[in-house]
Structures are given as C-alpha cells and as structure tokens.
Amino acid sequence: MTKKKPLCSYCGRKVCFHGDLTNTPEFCPSREYAALLEEKKETLRAPDNIKMAQDVARTWKEYGKLTRVEETLEYARLQGHKKIGLAFCVGLSEEARLFTNVLMNAGFDVASVCCMCGALSADDVNLPEDDKIIPGFRQPMCNPIGQAAILDAEGCDLHVLLGLCVGDDTLFIKHAKAPVTVLAVKDRVLAHNPLGALYTAKHIYTRINTRPPKDTATKVSGNKVAGDKVFGDSEKK
Ligand code: SF4
Numbered sequence: 001m002t003k004k005k006p007l008c009s010y011c012g013r014k015v016c017f018h019g020d021l022t023n024t025p026e027f028c029p030s031r032e033y034a035a036l037l038e039e040k041k042e043t044l045r046a047p048d049n050i051k052m053a054q055d056v057a058r059t060w061k062e063y064g065k066l067t068r069v070e071e072t073l074e075y076a077r078l079q080g081h082k083k084i085g086l087a088f089c090v091g092l093s094e095e096a097r098l099f100t101n102v103l104m105n106a107g108f109d110v111a112s113v114c115c116m117c118g119a120l121s122a123d124d125v126n127l128p129e130d131d132k133i134i135p136g137f138r139q140p141m142c143n144p145i146g147q148a149a150i151l152d153a154e155g156c157d158l159h160v161l162l163g164l165c166v167g168d169d170t171l172f173i174k175h176a177k178a179p180v181t182v183l184a185v186k187d188r189v190l191a192h193n194p195l196g197a198l199y200t201a202k203h204i205y206t207r208i209n210t211r212p213p214k215d216t217a218t219k220v221s222g223n224k225v226a227g228d229k230v231f232g233d234s235e236k237k
Pocket of ligand 1: 007008011012013014015016017024025027028029030031
C-alpha cells in the first residue's frame with residue numbers, strides 16, 4: 001500500500017507531543033513510518049549520538065529562560081567542546097565580534113572565519129555578467145567551503161554559523177567535518193528574523209502566499225482539527 005506523504009505542518013492534533021499515538025491523522029509519519037522511526041530510535045541511542053541527544057534535553061532544564069546565545073554556550077559546555085569555530089557573514093561582523101567575546105569570556109577557545117575569506121568574486125564561479133547585481137563590476141563571493149575547511153583545519157569541536165546566506169549555509173554544512181549549529185540566519189530585510197515574514201503575512205500577503213494550496217484541502221480533508229488550522233486566519237483574509 002502506498003504511504004501517505006507526511007504533512008505534520010497541517011496536523012492540529014500533535015498527539016505525538018504527549019506520547020499517545022492512538023489518534024493520529026492519516027498523514028502522520030509516526031504511523032506511516034513506524035518501522036523506520038523504530039530503527040532510527042536505535043540510531044539515536046548509538047554511542048556517538050546518545051550523549052548529544054541527552055545534552056540537548058539537559059539544556060531544556062532552563063526551559064524558556066535561556067536565550068539562544070546562552071543555550072549555545074550551555075550545549076557546547078555539556079558536550080565538553082573546547083574550541084568553537086565561528087563562521088560568520090561579513091555583514092554581521094559586529095555581531096561576530098560580540099559573540100567571540102561571549103565565547104572567550106565563557107572560557108572557550110575560538111577560531112572565526114569571515115565569509116569573504118580567500119577574497120573570491122563571482123567570476124570564480126563563472127557567474128554570467130547578466131546575473132551580477134551590477135554587470136561589469138567585481139561582485140564579492142562568499143566562501144562557505146573555505147570557511148568550513150579552515151575551521152576544521154583549526155581543530156574546532158563545534159562550528160557555529162552566524163548569518164550565512166541561504167545556500168551558503170547549505171554548502172558549509174555539506175562540507176564541514178565537525179558538527180554544526182546555527183546561531184542566526186540571514187534576513188537582510190527583517191533584521192535576521194525570517195519568521196517575521198510569516199508573522200506579518202496578513203499584511204504582505206500580496207508578496208508571500210500563506211493560504212493552503214487548493215489541492216491540500218482535499219488531501220487533509222477528514223482531519224478536522226488540522227483543517228481548522230489549515231483554514232485558519234490566513235483564509236479569512
Ligand atoms: S502528524 Fe503525527 S507526527 Fe506529525 S505532528 Fe501530528 S501526531 Fe505528530
């Protein structure tokens with residue numbers, strides 16, 4: 001039998017949160033992928049993963065009290081990391097300076113690498129002139145693979161991403177050898193708070209469409225609670 005595609009984003013029940021899977025919607029991955037999840041639970045319990053998972057849970061002891069900066073310090077401390085690799089965007093240089101102070105003041109060794117390391121330009125990736133911001137001019141180019149390589153070469157235990165562009169973060173994570181966490185992502189328009197676009201969707205809905213796609217209505221029909229969520233505020237506009 002074909003599996004239903006998981007659509008947790010349309011689930012209004014979230015019964016998994018309470019550990020009770022008796023009343024899941026039909027698109028629930030806990031139900032449809034039960035065997036795979038059982039297998040992956042064992043992966044999570046493997047020696048190289050279980051301590052990481054436990055330490056994440058330990059940071060929850062201060063639930064709702066710690067900022068992400070503090071949670072990052074706490075997680076790194078619990079993991080026993082000594083040297084943090086900070087990969088930051090040139091546009092967030094001031095934030096990188098402050099966060100380096102925070103890390104060093106908390107007793108961590110730090111290596112930090114700016115996205116402009118190696119002084120690349122768009123010509124290094126053969127970007128056509130017409131695709132540049134200003135054709136004919138040098139366009140600086142981020143170097144996420146270089147950042148990852150240097151921070152790995154420095155022997156960093158944990159890499160922290162600060163404001164890398166969409167896609168540059170993907171390349172960094174793809175190529176880094178040490179584990180990676182994200183302190184902040186870049187949103188040049190919304191003060192690096194990309195969720196602001198969703199929180200203000202009612203006002204900028206002409207630019208981003210948060211209404212449920214038409215065919216989704218059929219796919220999730222029968223899941224009344226999810227339907228309430230799906231066809232909530234955004235549809236009343
Ligand atoms: S669909 Fe299932 S796994 Fe997803 S949120 Fe709902 S209950 Fe949880």
